[in-house]
Amino acid sequence: MVRGNEFHQAHSPINAYGVIGDCHSVVLIAPDGSADWACLPDFDSPSIFCRLLDAEHGGYFQIAPTDGSLQGSQRYLHRSNVLQTRFVSEKGAIELTDFLPVETLQARSYEEVAANLTNRHSPRSCLVRMIECTHGSMAVTMRLKVTPHYASVPAEVVLCPDNMGAFISGGLQHVALLAADVHLVPSFTMEIVQDPDAWHPTIQAQFVLHKGESLTFLLGVEDSIYTAHELFGDELLQRDFNAELIHTLQCWRDWIAGCAICTRHGPYAHWVERSALVLKLLTYAPTGALMAAPTTSLPEELGCVRHWDYRFTWLRDVSFTLYAFNTLGVTSEAAAFMDWLGHIPYVDSEDLQVMYGIHDERVLTEQEQILLSGCAGSSPLRIGNGAGRQQQLDIIGGLHLYQCQQQSNIILDSSLWIRIRALVDYVCDHWQEPDSGIWEMRTEPRHFVYSKVMCWVALDRGIRAAVQTGLEADLPRWTQVREQLRAEILERGYDPSLGAFTQSYGDQVLDAANLLLPLVGFLAPDDPRMLSTVERTMELLTNEDGFVYRYRPVDGLPGAEGSCSICTCWLIDNLALQCRVEEAHAIFERLLSCAGNLGLFSEQVDAQGSMVPGNYPQALTHMALINSASNLCNAGKQCSRNVAALDSVENCA
Incomplete structure (x- = not known):
């Protein structure tokens, strides 16, 4: 379903979305080049794009061929969280590379993080979108519709005088959009288009790219319009985004290289x-x-x-x-x-x-x-x-x-x-x-078997840690309660007529959480009660x-x-x-x-x-x-x- 003059399929399958981020927030991007979910600058910030939750009224940021019939194919660049979407036609091919720049993936102390946030000289959680023509030529359209605070706040859009960007304000969220290198693309134009949703105007840019030509779009969110203007000024357009892409890729690859994967996980390493x-x-x-x-x-x-x-x-x-x-x-x-x-x-x-x-x-x-x-x-x-x-x-x-x-x-x-x-x-x-x-049942509390088992786990591991480290603990009490709890679980949590551990005491409902019992060490995996629980689970659940x-x-x-x-x-x-x-x-x-x-x-x-x-x-x-x-x-x-x-x-x- 394509609505109006837009070329986004209303409901892309959820698992078709690519996800990019910088360990502060993420953006979800569909195969048609549309960023349909973004909470910036943090994971729990109010959304600025939410078309994922409303195909008609939710905001989005799409860069794609003007010919909406072309389907994109996505991939992650090798060993990274940098996403690339490729569109191919008989006349040309373009590649859209999306990432949030990463300065470092090394863990830092609270003090270092606080200093970085207080004395920062660059925007937080910037979305960088680089579009390049790799073959022939192709007409491209960019559409941006910002819907602040889950589309509950109206947005005001102001285009930059030089036609290189826009500032969008809505409540406490201030979004800046800039386009770099537009002077290299003579066909580039940007405008505010008429939109039935008067609360949230749409910004549109159209241009034609030929082989070897590229454009970079930068989008960020600030809590002050003055900060947005300061951090998204002309100096930002002088940044070397190719160098930032290379650095971000290297950060992800260095991090994953430190994980023990290929040597331990055989055919599932990927x-x-x-x-x-x-x-x-x-x-x-x-x-x-x-x-x-x-x-x-x-x-x-x-x-x-x-x-x-x-x-x-x-x-x-x-x-x-x-x-x-x-x-x-x-x-x-x-x-x-x-x-x-x-x-x-x-x-x-x-x-x-x-x-x-x-x-x-x-x-x-x-x-x-x-x-x-x-x-x-x-x-x-x-x-x-x-x-x-x-x-x-x-x-x-x-x-x-x-x-x-x-x-x-x-x-x-x-x-x-x-x-x-x-x-x-x-x-x-x-x-x-x-x-x-x-x-997290929203019914009256019950005596859940898995909850009781995890209470036993807390006691058991607490006892082990105290014994191993010699740290102070009430070991006699802990040990007594651990044994009492284990006996109760085995007596009241297992139903011989069902041949399985139940969801809670006194019922005959199966619960897959009980498959964790051998994984946390409560029972041996070959214990007859566990063997029968697995069989009943496979049969009934x-x-x-x-x-x-x-x-x-x-x-x-x-x-x-x-x-x-x-x-x-x-x-x-x-x-x-x-x-x-x-x-x-x-x-x-x-x-x-x-x-x-x-x-x-x-x-x-x-x-x-x-x-x-x-x-x-x-x-x-x-x-x-x-x-x-x-x-x-x-x-x-x-x-x-x-x-x-x-x-x-x-x-x-």
């Missing part, structure tokens, strides 16, 4: 590399916090109400994050994440939240934005997340990878230990209470492709959802640990086939097997992919050794 780049992209450089996803309100089912704001950091992701970083051999990111964890503001364990903002914000009030129609009509748009007020006991067990500190060179100092000890004491005081569970649903919805919300990529990875991990390696590989490869051309994943897979549902790209899915790829490679080697050992014994007999 997928692990892209997932690693996604995780780095979603790491907020100033604090080390990791975004769950850079988008909000992308639906879990089209037309339903299951869509949430994921632009926050969940404490439960601590364990998965550190495990993935440890698998990659990345120490600085793990240390930065731990540093962030040590700085989050809470008075005591009673005050701990499920999630925090990337600047350590505690107030994440959930609000509905009614002006936008939502992705494919799935409304409302949600800003903030009400789950931050829930009690979720599993988050404390998310600290269980503290035992990997020696492997990842993270020092467990006395101040951090005081916090960990307080959290374990909190578990001792509260493990018998119901909670909202890992899936998977689709024909072997993809796993989180649970059959009983969560107080209407509608359904797709299968869950993370849970599917947990099944793969279990099969690998059981030496059912061929089955695990088959499911993993089917899952990989559901990614878009760029190898990015959202949270779920819909009924048609395409990666559409859920916010995109999702960090937890990419963490799970890294871990599953590692587990598959390790399982193959381990199972081969087991078979070889068995053959040796039989030969001796």
Whole structure:
């Protein structure tokens, strides 16, 4: 569907979007050259482009052939998060290279970051778009429609006198657009075109490029119109954007070169590399916090109400994050994440939240934005997340990878230990209470089995750490509660008639979260109760492709959802640990086939097997992919050794 005089397909598949960023924010770019989602200068800033959530009223920034029938093909430049879109016709070819300049990808201290923000001489999170003709000639059109604050604020557009750019103001957001080297393209013109949406005028530029000719567009956001004019002045046009592109590429390539990928992940090295780049992209450089996803309100089912704001950091992701970083051999990111964890503001364990903002914000009030129609009509748009007020006991067990500190060179100092000890004491005081569970149920709290297991994990890892380090702890109490909790889980959490661990005490509902029990060390993977839980999960909680649903919805919300990529990875991990390696590989490869051309994943897979549902790209899915790829490679080697050992014994007999 093409609307009006525009040439953007209204609803590109979510997994068709390329994602670029600078560890402060990201921009989502469709194969037709349209930037349809951008929150600048930070991940959680109000959006300036939101056509992803409303094809008619949302803002966008598109550079593409004037002939709207041409389809673009996208790729990432080798080992980077720099995106290139190529358009080819009989008359010519153009390449659109998109990136956010990166000064460094090395972790920096809070003091260094603060100084950089206070004394900066360049715009934050600039979007650079370089268009070059590589063959023949082609007419190109640029269209920019800024819709500040999720299109809820009107925009005022002023063109520069020299026809080289524009300033757009809306509320507290001030956007500057500049075009470099326009004097080399005589056909270049820029104008404000008539738009039915009088609140948000559209800027249009048209030009023809011949082989070897290029143009560069620069867009940035400032909180003051005076700052925007100062930072986006004539001097900025003198910058060497080719040099900045080369430097940005080198930063990404140097970073990924430090990851242990090719030597450890065999045939899946490419997928692990892209997932690693996604995780780095979603790491907020100033604090080390990791975004769950850079988008909000992308639906879990089209037309339903299951869509949430994921632009926050969940404490439960601590364990998965550190495990993935440890698998990659990345120490600085793990240390930065731990540093962030040590700085989050809470008075005591009673005050701990499920999630925090990337600047350590505690107030994440959930609000509905009614002006936008939502992705494919799935409304409302949600800003903030009400789950931050829930009690979720599993988050404390998310600290269980503290035992990997020696492997990842993270020092467990006395101040951090005081916090960990307080959290374990909190578990001792509260493990018998119901909670909202890992899936953040919006029903009455229950005794979720997975939450109880993660309470056991917190106790178990706390005991191990105290023993290994000799740091002060109430070991007798911790040990007593750990054993009491384990006995209760095995008695009340496993249903012999069902042959599986259940979602909560007293029900017969399956929950894919219980696939984590052997992965966190609660049970051996070949324990009969775990073997039967895996079988029941495969029988009752998977689709024909072997993809796993989180649970059959009983969560107080209407509608359904797709299968869950993370849970599917947990099944793969279990099969690998059981030496059912061929089955695990088959499911993993089917899952990989559901990614878009760029190898990015959202949270779920819909009924048609395409990666559409859920916010995109999702960090937890990419963490799970890294871990599953590692587990598959390790399982193959381990199972081969087991078979070889068995053959040796039989030969001796």
